[in-house]
Amino acid sequence: MKIPWMKRLLSLYGLLFLVFVYAPIMVVVVYSFNSHPVNMMVWKDFTFDWYWSIFGYPTQLNEQTLYVESTDQLLAAVKNSLIVASSTTAFSTILGTMTALALYRYRFRMQPFYQGLLYMPMVMPDIVLGIALLVFFVTFSVKLGLMSIIVGHCTFLISYVFVVVSARLAGMDDTLEQASADLGARPWVTFRRVTLPQILPGVVGGALLAFIISMDDLVITYFIAGVDSTTLPVFIYGMLRRGVKPEINAIATLMLAFSFIIASLGLYLRARN
Numbered sequence: 001m002k003i004p005w006m007k008r009l010l011s012l013y014g015l016l017f018l019v020f021v022y023a024p025i026m027v028v029v030v031y032s033f034n035s036h037p038v039n040m041m042v043w044k045d046f047t048f049d050w051y052w053s054i055f056g057y058p059t060q061l062n063e064q065t066l067y068v069e070s071t072d073q074l075l076a077a078v079k080n081s082l083i084v085a086s087s088t089t090a091f092s093t094i095l096g097t098m099t100a101l102a103l104y105r106y107r108f109r110m111q112p113f114y115q116g117l118l119y120m121p122m123v124m125p126d127i128v129l130g131i132a133l134l135v136f137f138v139t140f141s142v143k144l145g146l147m148s149i150i151v152g153h154c155t156f157l158i159s160y161v162f163v164v165v166s167a168r169l170a171g172m173d174d175t176l177e178q179a180s181a182d183l184g185a186r187p188w189v190t191f192r193r194v195t196l197p198q199i200l201p202g203v204v205g206g207a208l209l210a211f212i213i214s215m216d217d218l219v220i221t222y223f224i225a226g227v228d229s230t231t232l233p234v235f236i237y238g239m240l241r242r243g244v245k246p247e248i249n250a251i252a253t254l255m256l257a258f259s260f261i262i263a264s265l266g267l268y269l270r271a272r273n
Contacts, residue, residue, distance in 0.1 A: 028249050028252050028253060029249075031043075031246075032050060032051070032249035032250045032252070032253045033046050033048065034047070034246065034249075035047035035049065036246070050246050050249065051254075053250075054074060054247050054250055054251055073235065074232075074235065074251075076230070077232045077235035080146060080229055080231050080232075081214075081215055081231040081233070084146060084153065084214060084221075085211050085215045086211070087150045088154055088157055088211075089157075089210045089214065091150070091154050092153070092160075092210045093161050093207040093210060095154070096157075096159070096164075097161060097165050097199075097203055097206070100169055104166065104169045118158075118162050119159060120159075121158075121159045122156065122159045122160065122163070126217075127219055127223075129156060129220055130221075130223035130224065131223060133151075133152045133220065134223045134224055137224060143226065144224055144225060148225075149221055149224055149231065152220055152221070153213075156220075157213060160210055160213065161203075161206035161207070161209070162206075163206075164203075164205050164209060165199060165202045165203055167202065168199045168201060169202070172198050172199060173198070177190055180193070204266065208265065211262060212259055212262055212263070215233075215255075215259070216233060216259070217231075218233040218234060221233065221234055222234055222237070232251075232255070236251060236252070
């Protein structure tokens with residue numbers, strides 16, 4: 001008699017947990033279609049005008065509001081975010097995969113200590129890492145811009161890729177590599193034809209994770225971004241400091257949809273492999 005009661009309690013707990021996590025997100029999505037030009041929490045009519053507004057298309061709501069941000073600045077922030085995320089994903093995926101392979105194949109002194117250092121950027125508070133990177137760049141007279149953001153993101157995203165690829169390497173069959181070597185294949189051929197196909201789901205998963213985190217990062221980027229290198233999260237934060245505007249809901253909904261597409265692509269590639 002206790003088992004059905006505990007199952008219903010666990011189901012209720014799971015439902016409440018999902019509501020707690022996703023209810024705020026759904027509020028943002030719903031009110032992104034609210035036509036009230038001043039108070040977004042007061043529902044007026046259903047409209048797509050805020051989505052058209054952030055891309056610079058003229059709407060009736062544009063004439064009623066005086067706080068619509070510059071579309072050129074918004075598109076420049078989106079462009080900067082895509083450049084940073086793409087570059088960071090490429091560098092962190094390559095370096096993280098190489099590090100995971102090296103630690104998997106070779107044993108040396110202080111290896112546990114080295115692995116602990118790789119985990120540190122993941123558990124370190126973002127504000128501490130952001131201040132440390134800012135001090136480092138200022139000390140060595142590095143100009144703050146897109147390059148400093150890319151370097152800063154790589155310092156902690158390499159760790160994420162390393163963890164994902166290492167988990168994939170832990171379940172890899174080593175006998176296939178040994179068979180390839182016994183048959184006379186060169187190390188590069190063995191890696192390209194045997195090792196890489198086995199760890200590819202982990203590499204792709206780590207790359208997609210790095211891309212999403214880089215696109216959404218605010219704290220670290222806020223410290224190391226230059227004047228002309230504003231990313232989308234920093235741009236949204238600047239809008240929030242001047243008040244909660246209806247366009248913010250539309251921008252946040254588009255970012256949510258973009259992240260959902262990236263995550264779905266990762267799940268599809270994983271299922272296909």
